[in-house]
Amino acid sequence: MPHSLVTGGAGFIGSHLTEVLLARGDRATVVDDESTGSVDNLAAERGGVFVDCTLGLGGHARALLDSSPKVELVGIDRDAEALAHARLCLEAFGRRVGLVHARFSDLAEILGNLGLDRVNGILADLGVSSMQLEVARRGFSFRREGPLDMRMGEGETT
Numbered sequence: 001m002p003h004s005l006v007t008g009g010a011g012f013i014g015s016h017l018t019e020v021l022l023a024r025g026d027r028a029t030v031v032d033d034e035s036t037g038s039v040d041n042l043a044a045e046r047g048g049v050f051v052d053c054t055l056g057l058g059g060h061a062r063a064l065l066d067s068s069p070k071v072e073l074v075g076i077d078r079d080a081e082a083l084a085h086a087r088l089c090l091e092a093f094g095r096r097v098g099l100v101h102a103r104f105s106d107l108a109e110i111l112g113n114l115g116l117d118r119v120n121g122i123l124a125d126l127g128v129s130s131m132q133l134e135v136a137r138r139g140f141s142f143r144r145e146g147p148l149d150m151r152m153g154e155g156e157t158t
Helices: 012-023 059-067 080-096 104-113 130-134
Strands: 003-007 027-031 048-052 071-077 097-101 121-125
Touching (some): 048 059, 059 121, 071 080, 071 104
Parallel strands (some): 003 027, 003 121, 071 097
């Protein structure tokens, strides 16, 4: 049974994702703070296929991949710019990493397209990424002057 970890999961999206995972028969752990050792909770050192549903800049993915040479990772993000950064961050892991530009709500379809009917763990760090907050042109910043946009991916409609 896969173990899914939802961080920042106290809100509606976290509880919805948790319900979906539990309905599939997965175990789900919801934590509100990364300092609880979110990657450690997945026990990735045993190896297997793991999914980072909210890849961002690749920090959690790198930690998963560093935990064991037997870890393979599917990284999903709807933000093409974040995905490009993560690709650079994770390139040293070579064929152990597959990146997908998509919404995590399409997880079942993504895994089906990859021929995966089971995975060993799923991580979703829900919330706005630091890149979206710090880069004023992205439209999320409340500290820097910029347009009000707030799309997760620049090619998306509002």
